[in-house]
Amino acid sequence: MAFLEIRDLHKSFGEVDVLKGIDIAIEEGGFLVLVGPSGCGKSTLLNSIAGLETVTSGEIRIAGRAVNDLHPSQRDIAMVFQSYALYPNMNVAENIAFGLEMRGVAKAEREAAVARVAEMLQIGPLLKRRPGQLSGGQRQRVAMGRALVRDPQVFLFDEPLSNLDAKLRVDMRTEIKKLHQTLATTIVYVTHDQIEAMTLATQIAVLKDGILQQVGTPDQVYSNPANIFVADFMGSPTMNLMPASLQQANGTTSVQIGAVSLPVSEPSEALRSHAGRDIVFGVRPEDVTDLSSADRSARFVETLECGIDVVEPTGADKFVVTRLGEKEVTARVRSSERIAPGDRVPLAFNMDKVHFFDPRTEMRIN
Amino acid sequence: MSGGGNDVALRSGAVARAVIYAVLIVFAVYYLLPLFVMLVNSVKPLEEIRSGNMLALPEVFTFAPWVQAWSKAQIGVEPTGLSPYFVNSLVMVIPAVALSTFLGALNGYVLTKWQFRGHRIVFGLMLFSCFIPFQIVLIPMARILGMLGIAGTTWGLVLVHVVYGLGFTTLFFRNYYDAFPSELIRAATIDGAGFFRIFRRILLPSSGPIIVVTVIWQFTNVWNDFLFGASFADFDSQPMTVALNNLVSSSTGVKEYNVHFAGAILAALPTLVVYVVSGRYFVRGLMAGAVKG
Amino acid sequence: MSNRLRDAAQDLLPKLVLSPSFVLILIFVYGFIVFTGYLSFTDSRMLPSFDLVGFANYFKLFSLRHWSTALSNLAIFGILYIVICTVIGLGLAILLDQKIRGEGVLRPIFLYPMALSFIVTGTAWKWFLDPGIGLENVMHLWGWESFEFRWIKDRDMAIYTIVIAAVWQSSGFVMAMFLAGLRGIDNEILKAAQIDGASAWKLYRRIVIPMLRPAFLSAFVVLAHLAIKAYDLVIALTNGGPGRATEVPATFMYSYTFTRNQMGVGASSAVIMLIMIASIIIPYLYSELREKRT
Numbered sequence A: 001m002a003f004l005e006i007r008d009l010h011k012s013f014g015e016v017d018v019l020k021g022i023d024i025a026i027e028e029g030g031f032l033v034l035v036g037p038s039g040c041g042k043s044t045l046l047n048s049i050a051g052l053e054t055v056t057s058g059e060i061r062i063a064g065r066a067v068n069d070l071h072p073s074q075r076d077i078a079m080v081f082q083s084y085a086l087y088p089n090m091n092v093a094e095n096i097a098f099g100l101e102m103r104g105v106a107k108a109e110r111e112a113a114v115a116r117v118a119e120m121l122q123i124g125p126l127l128k129r130r131p132g133q134l135s136g137g138q139r140q141r142v143a144m145g146r147a148l149v150r151d152p153q154v155f156l157f158d159e160p161l162s163n164l165d166a167k168l169r170v171d172m173r174t175e176i177k178k179l180h181q182t183l184a185t186t187i188v189y190v191t192h193d194q195i196e197a198m199t200l201a202t203q204i205a206v207l208k209d210g211i212l213q214q215v216g217t218p219d220q221v222y223s224n225p226a227n228i229f230v231a232d233f234m235g236s237p238t239m240n241l242m243p244a245s246l247q248q249a250n251g252t253t254s255v256q257i258g259a260v261s262l263p264v265s266e267p268s269e270a271l272r273s274h275a276g277r278d279i280v281f282g283v284r285p286e287d288v289t290d291l292s293s294a295d296r297s298a299r300f301v302e303t304l305e306c307g308i309d310v311v312e313p314t315g316a317d318k319f320v321v322t323r324l325g326e327k328e329v330t331a332r333v334r335s336s337e338r339i340a341p342g343d344r345v346p347l348a349f350n351m352d353k354v355h356f357f358d359p360r361t362e363m364r365i366n
Numbered sequence B: 001m002s003g004g005g006n007d008v009a010l011r012s013g014a015v016a017r018a019v020i021y022a023v024l025i026v027f028a029v030y031y032l033l034p035l036f037v038m039l040v041n042s043v044k045p046l047e048e049i050r051s052g053n054m055l056a057l058p059e060v061f062t063f064a065p066w067v068q069a070w071s072k073a074q075i076g077v078e079p080t081g082l083s084p085y086f087v088n089s090l091v092m093v094i095p096a097v098a099l100s101t102f103l104g105a106l107n108g109y110v111l112t113k114w115q116f117r118g119h120r121i122v123f124g125l126m127l128f129s130c131f132i133p134f135q136i137v138l139i140p141m142a143r144i145l146g147m148l149g150i151a152g153t154t155w156g157l158v159l160v161h162v163v164y165g166l167g168f169t170t171l172f173f174r175n176y177y178d179a180f181p182s183e184l185i186r187a188a189t190i191d192g193a194g195f196f197r198i199f200r201r202i203l204l205p206s207s208g209p210i211i212v213v214t215v216i217w218q219f220t221n222v223w224n225d226f227l228f229g230a231s232f233a234d235f236d237s238q239p240m241t242v243a244l245n246n247l248v249s250s251s252t253g254v255k256e257y258n259v260h261f262a263g264a265i266l267a268a269l270p271t272l273v274v275y276v277v278s279g280r281y282f283v284r285g286l287m288a289g290a291v292k293g
Numbered sequence C: 001m002s003n004r005l006r007d008a009a010q011d012l013l014p015k016l017v018l019s020p021s022f023v024l025i026l027i028f029v030y031g032f033i034v035f036t037g038y039l040s041f042t043d044s045r046m047l048p049s050f051d052l053v054g055f056a057n058y059f060k061l062f063s064l065r066h067w068s069t070a071l072s073n074l075a076i077f078g079i080l081y082i083v084i085c086t087v088i089g090l091g092l093a094i095l096l097d098q099k100i101r102g103e104g105v106l107r108p109i110f111l112y113p114m115a116l117s118f119i120v121t122g123t124a125w126k127w128f129l130d131p132g133i134g135l136e137n138v139m140h141l142w143g144w145e146s147f148e149f150r151w152i153k154d155r156d157m158a159i160y161t162i163v164i165a166a167v168w169q170s171s172g173f174v175m176a177m178f179l180a181g182l183r184g185i186d187n188e189i190l191k192a193a194q195i196d197g198a199s200a201w202k203l204y205r206r207i208v209i210p211m212l213r214p215a216f217l218s219a220f221v222v223l224a225h226l227a228i229k230a231y232d233l234v235i236a237l238t239n240g241g242p243g244r245a246t247e248v249p250a251t252f253m254y255s256y257t258f259t260r261n262q263m264g265v266g267a268s269s270a271v272i273m274l275i276m277i278a279s280i281i282i283p284y285l286y287s288e289l290r291e292k293r294t
Helices: A042-050 A092-102 A107-121 A136-148 A166-183 A194-200 A218-223 A228-233 B014-041 B046-051 B064-072 B083-113 B119-128 B135-148 B154-178 B182-190 B195-206 B208-224 B227-232 B240-249 B257-277 B279-290 C008-039 C056-063 C065-096 C103-115 C118-128 C135-141 C158-183 C187-195 C200-211 C213-229 C232-237 C249-259 C263-293
Strands: A004-013 A016-026 A031-035 A057-062 A077-080 A154-158 A186-191 A203-208 A211-216 A240-249 A252-257 A260-263 A278-283 A301-307 A310-313 A317-324 A327-334 A344-350 A354-357
Touching: A004 A042, A016 A042, A016 A203, A016 A211, A031 A042, A031 A194, A042 A077, A042 A154, A042 A186, A042 B182, A077 A136, A077 B182, A092 A107, A092 A136, A107 A136, A136 A166, A166 A194, A186 A194, A194 A218, A203 A218, A203 A228, A211 A218, A211 A228, A228 A240, A228 A278, A228 A354, A240 A327, A252 A278, A260 A301, A301 A317, B014 B257, B014 C065, B014 C103, B014 C118, B014 C158, B046 B257, B064 B257, B083 B119, B083 B154, B083 B195, B083 B208, B083 B240, B083 C008, B119 B154, B119 C008, B119 C263, B135 B154, B135 B227, B135 C008, B135 C249, B135 C263, B154 B208, B154 B227, B154 C008, B182 B195, B195 C008, B208 B240, B208 B257, B208 B279, B227 B240, B240 B257, B240 C118, B240 C232, B257 B279, B257 C103, B257 C118, B279 C103, B279 C158, C008 C263, C056 C065, C056 C263, C065 C103, C065 C158, C065 C200, C065 C213, C065 C249, C103 C158, C118 C158, C118 C232, C158 C213, C158 C232, C187 C200, C213 C249, C213 C263, C232 C249, C249 C263
Parallel strands: A031 A186, A031 A203, A077 A154, A154 A186
Antiparallel strands: A004 A016, A004 A057, A203 A211, A240 A252, A240 A278, A252 A260, A278 A354, A301 A344, A310 A317, A317 A327
16 A cells, blocks of 8 residues: 555645645655646645645545644654755754654653764754854755654655755755665655656656646656656756657658658557647657667667757767757767767667657647 | 945045035034034033023033933922933833733734734734824723723823834734744644744744834834823823923923923933944834835 | 644634734724714713714814814925925935945934934924024024024914924934935946946936835825824924914814813814825825735
């Protein structure tokens, strides 16, 4: 049975429906990342799990226990906030111990617990300082310490890294992942950063406008996006998406993009039923490469001669922008490739990894 | 207020700057003049004021007017000077300020962090009460104080000042707590702290600046009040402002200007001291009182 | 912070904590307003009476010469007080904002009168403007024999001495409001305007002063309501005199209610004062509280 279970959750603020029937379940020790653009309802969902928001209807169960009617402090959860929410008038040790103090834990025990957490997070030297005297990264650690010390059933993280600079963010991301591997406590984590979602999650839930778009492992969400929104949201640079039409002639199915035609390998029943209709064709930049970088395990690779408009070196790779039909397409090539704007070069399309969507429903065509 | 000036100032020549300084200094003189007049003439003998120049420094220096104003001048029935009224004002101001500040803090906490349906209307009604002309409440207030049996007492004045100070103290704390991060309240809720504990352990320890602002504001207003004192005080509970006015405008006998000036300074002293010691907070209070919402 | 999961008691607690203050305000402000409003329609004289007489008190009020004096005095005082305070306040704020050395000394000097009681202000100015010992006498002693300044004894001019003293007390405060407004203007906007070639004069007239709109509004509201409530200063400076030449609504209400035993007329004058203030304050508060909402 799932450890954290959310069933048909609805939340409205007056006339506005913020969550429209959310169903998610996660096993014990799982790392669930709620991801989506701002205003999608992910923070409301997290606050509902915490008990900081009242739900309109639906049920939340933690470890088999319905918690809808429990006060946040009785749900056996701990939370790390975006602003860290450290009590400015207390020092680090007092901040960490406050939750235990409220629960009537004896002083000696509290001190031992604080020492244990301080050791784990390497914040021992900071214990006597006030939050105002700490750097962003240190505050982040203290906020995590405050959650850790409680040893809860579920950790809730609300965009915990969004106030850190880029380098620190990557370090802390690794740290959170390590922590999860050590403690194996169930985590629900909210972010708008899809890279954070990919790197941390065991399960990703993509939300938009209060509706769950897709739940799955990072690989499922990345490789088999359920609809155009998920395809576009996950991945950086984003997936190339363009209007196209599906043609069937002489037993082969091909996708027609402007004047260009690409044959489709092993089209499924569902895809063939779209023959003769408009579709949305999608391919990720890493699946459009220079010939020598083409995936050797791919069974179907199509090569097209393409004119290059823009070249963007990133160091590890180069992203080049070309044109397919009327749409720009980004391709990833080796950084050693000598390509300049205006060149015409052959690019390899990995047809094993292309995506088709119904332009009307925006859903994936399998 | 205390921040440095704009990087972009008028680029102006030496003449223009001299004019700017001259204008500013003229105004400084205008603002200082009455204080100077009061100080200088409070240490002159009466004869020197009547025959001499009000703006001149004293030829004969005397503290007699101060002594007279403080402990000898005839104000009520007895020649007590202003000292008993000074004490009356203190005894009235301290509980009035403490109570209205305390209630304002709680109100501000509820109105920002525990909002309920209609909280805006409640706040609006309290805020409007800051501005009413007090003439509108004088008649019923006199009756109610009588009914409560505290007419003419210091406690009656304390009640009046608490009630009509609540709007401002609530405004101050509401605006301050409004900017206080709600995530802290959420964190404390998850930590298991309740209504009063969050207030006492999380908000109150961070409220130092706004408490200072509120206390100064209330102290100044209550100390300087004249209308309520004149309307609701008896001879033995009259505050300093009323006594000073009685001293200055009593039509009997010789006008002892030097005593009047000494008395005026005595009446102004507590608020002036507060202003000098903590002008920054005083200004912040004025601004907070002027910029609503 | 709404949460149905709190105990019922915890849920009630915030309202319970707020209720004493709210009840006090309801009774002592709004209940009293209703009571005074009611009295204004009764034949109350020395003591409150509950016999209704319709608008008789209001008709009487507006037929009284004292009341029309009070209203015209309020108009003169209010307009001059607001305009002069605003001009001086804005001017000083702009001058102080020119990277003035000694701003830290000047600012508190401009502002300290605000800390004083109007009774103190009134006492100081009363004797300073007194022709016998004050300014006129000083000028004579300095050799300007023909100098004459006896407004405070002059029925037609006494109201202007109240303006002088009130401006002295409040203009520094208005200066502080404008200074805060000036310091709140984004520096980059000023830099952009200078790069666009705006002269100092144009910079202030076209960019800065329009951006101070909120400060103008706040200053107006504060000054207007202080003007309507003005009582202490008049009592201390002229005590409504010479004769009743400096009567204002606040002193009128007090004397009719408590010394002339015409409580009904006094109550109706208080109601008119409330209406004047409410017509300024309510739209202001409404717009301020609404803005907060969005």
